[in-house]
Amino acid sequence: MEVAAVAAADTTGAGDVFAAGYIDALLREMPAPEAARHASAVAARFLADREAFWSQTPLQAPLEPET
Numbered sequence: 001m002e003v004a005a006v007a008a009a010d011t012t013g014a015g016d017v018f019a020a021g022y023i024d025a026l027l028r029e030m031p032a033p034e035a036a037r038h039a040s041a042v043a044a045r046f047l048a049d050r051e052a053f054w055s056q057t058p059l060q061a062p063l064e065p066e067t
Helices: 012-028 032-048 050-056
Strands: none
Touching: 012 032, 032 050
16 A cells, blocks of 8 residues: 655654544444555644644544443
8 A cells, every 4th residue: 555755853643643543434434445544644644734733633522422
């Protein structure tokens, strides 16, 4: 699988963001290869510009526990 390269000054947190992107994709029922591409894109966006990433990424409401 090919993924576009990005210039990164600091990779701290990239693995965490990748994992979160992968989990997000699986929860949206994406197949594993598509989930990996989604996670890579999310991590690349994070590495390209952290401040913009956090200011442009909408946070969804927390899930309600199942009863």
